[in-house]
Amino acid sequence: MGRQPCCDKVGLKKGPWTAEEDRKLINFIITNGQCCWRAVPKLAGLLRCGKSCRLRWTNYLRPDVKRGLLSEYEERMVIDLHAQLGNRWSKIASHLPGRTDNEIKNHWNTHVKKKLRKMGIDPLTHKPLPPPESEKPPPEEANKVEEVINPAESANNEGKEIVDNSKSDPTEIVNNDFCIDEIPVIEPHEILLSCDEPTPSSSSSSSSSSYSQTNVLEELHFLPSFDSEIMMDSMWFDDFSGLDLLINDSYQRDYSTSFEPSLLQYPVMVMDEDYSWNF
DNA sequence: AAGTCCTGCAACCGCGGAGTA
DNA sequence: TTACTCCGCGGTTGCAGGACT
Structure with a gap:
């Protein structure tokens, strides 16, 4: 059956x-x-x-999904986490707010794998690849690369926080207080809004003209003078009644200029005719 | 300019785990 | 305990666009 x-x-x-x-x-x-x-x-x-x-x-x-290429820092984190967790993309993604497992998986398969191989690192084991008979690199060079890539073996040198796999489940790592395992089912009042300005790459990275690569949320951003420092990472609405969310079907109202940011308790979302979000 | 190959990414598929009756 | 449903994960595929010839 x-x-x-x-x-x-x-x-x-x-x-x-x-x-x-x-x-x-x-x-x-x-x-x-x-x-x-x-x-x-x-x-x-x-x-x-x-x-x-x-x-x-x-x-x-x-709304909180981050678009565009992974930054160097994010990529490094992915490599580090992959060394610890393997192909557990959702776990890896949980340490990179705004990034999805699919995105990280794709990035790994298309970019990181190649990069590591180029560096003589086996992307599977994070250990030096057995060099081809003809061109064996000096052993100390290979070790150096491994030091950089394999956090488990470089933890002591860098003083980084590395989870001791022998003592605890690596999947339970809590990094920066963000773990996807702890995210509850999202209720209407909990729609997560990114406070990130749209990154340049997010708008330019679309290689396809098809709709699916033109994120309807790509234009997501706060009012220009909104204090993005305070709201750096993300915010959750405490109360749905306060979320003045407007699906602007008539495309006639423009709320974006009618609020003083300092008076705003809740950002106002307006869906434009092109399905983009505006605050 | 046209054809072919390559690349990157969105989306699909199938499986396993958790929850429940 | 078993059978079933649902969700989430990871592997894989298919396609669009760019690069190359």
Whole structure:
């Protein structure tokens, strides 16, 4: 007896998401929160399976998702964490706020693997690759590279916080108070908003003209004078009633100039006609 | 300019774990 | 204990766009 499909696939749409589908999904989650993905497509009026909706939301539509290439620091962290955790992308992603497991996995497979191999490091083991017979690098050089890459073996030298795998489950590492395991189901009042300014790469990295690579949330940002220092990482709304969230279907209202940031208790989100978010 | 190859990324698929009746 | 559902994870695929010939 095979496993039952996650949903009735007959008549379900596959492939890239359209702007309209994204809008429906965003509207639904903003109104109802994240719950019961299986029911989402039906309730949101989407011809998608629940898994597809969840994937689209978590990897792309979530307001706090960070777009663009990983910074050097993030990449280094990914390498370090991969050395500790292996291909546990969701665990790795939990240490990089705003990054998704899929994004990190893709980055690893397309960039980091190559980079490490180029450096003579086995991306699987983080140990020096056995050099080709013809060009054996000096042993001290290989060791040096390993020192840099393999945190488990360089912890003492760098004074970095490295988890002792023998003493505790590496998956339980809590780094910077952020662990995806601790994130509860998101309720409507808990829609997470990124305070990051859109990074230049996020707008320029789109290599495809297809809609799916033009994040409807790409323009997400606070009012220009909003104190992004204070709200550096992210913020959670304590009370849904205070979230003045406006899906501007009429495309006529412009709230972006009608608030003094200092008076703002809650940022105002307005969805524009191009499905981008504005505050 | 046209054809082919390569690359990067979004999305899909199938499995395993957790929860529950 | 078993059978079932649902969710999340990791591996893989498919496609669009860029690079190359």
